[in-house]
Amino acid sequence: MTSPLTDILFRPDAFFENILAGHENLKIPALIILAGGIIAAVLGYLMGEQPATMMAGIMPGMDTIVLITAVVGAFLGTFIFWLIVAGLFYIISILFKGEGSFNRTLEVVGYGYLPQVIGSVITLIAAIEYLPRVAIPALTKSALEDPAMIEAATTALMHDPAMVEFTQISTLIAIVFMLWSANIWIFGMKHARGLSPRDAAICVGVPVVLYVIYVIYTLGAM
Numbered sequence: 001m002t003s004p005l006t007d008i009l010f011r012p013d014a015f016f017e018n019i020l021a022g023h024e025n026l027k028i029p030a031l032i033i034l035a036g037g038i039i040a041a042v043l044g045y046l047m048g049e050q051p052a053t054m055m056a057g058i059m060p061g062m063d064t065i066v067l068i069t070a071v072v073g074a075f076l077g078t079f080i081f082w083l084i085v086a087g088l089f090y091i092i093s094i095l096f097k098g099e100g101s102f103n104r105t106l107e108v109v110g111y112g113y114l115p116q117v118i119g120s121v122i123t124l125i126a127a128i129e130y131l132p133r134v135a136i137p138a139l140t141k142s143a144l145e146d147p148a149m150i151e152a153a154t155t156a157l158m159h160d161p162a163m164v165e166f167t168q169i170s171t172l173i174a175i176v177f178m179l180w181s182a183n184i185w186i187f188g189m190k191h192a193r194g195l196s197p198r199d200a201a202i203c204v205g206v207p208v209v210l211y212v213i214y215v216i217y218t219l220g221a222m
Helices: 004-010 012-019 027-055 062-094 102-112 114-133 141-145 147-158 161-192 197-220
Strands: none
Touching: 004 012, 004 114, 004 161, 012 102, 012 161, 027 062, 027 102, 027 114, 027 147, 062 102, 062 161, 062 197, 102 114, 102 161, 114 161, 147 161, 161 197
16 A cells, blocks of 8 residues: 555556545645745755855845845745746646636645655755855955956856756756656646646646756756
């Protein structure tokens, strides 16, 4: 007998057929998103330490502001992502005459976020390994009078070999686990909105493919 978490990851069609036969329940999906948000916040802190350290010499307290912004932004961003993705899937599914409430779509998107949580843990491990190796440029108060200094320091930070390697690894992880989530979401939308497999695949595939293209383009622009 398999566990519900295993079913979500590897038997999503059967999982959603069973779970969506009952009443709407956002509790477990919300807990999955919460777990993702907490991990994202920790990762945001680690990612924010470099620019925070760089900014510390410019203005007292600037490092704290940078870190708080990074942590809060990463945490809230996870919930915003949940709402945006559910909204996109719901709107696109209207074109295919999908039926079912928006809460049902939120529910399946929340369940399908589970691979993202796993991916975030792997990315966090990579961050712990790579980020301490990054050389952080030092800035002083004089940088306030010369924005070019801040831009040059930021460029140097982002092009540090350890930072570049971490960015490449984290991007690959993001793509792989997003595609895994997409597979789950397809079956979720099929059951939540009463779509055919083809229509559900289009509903999920269009936003996900655009996201992957954007991520790859962003990586290439570095």
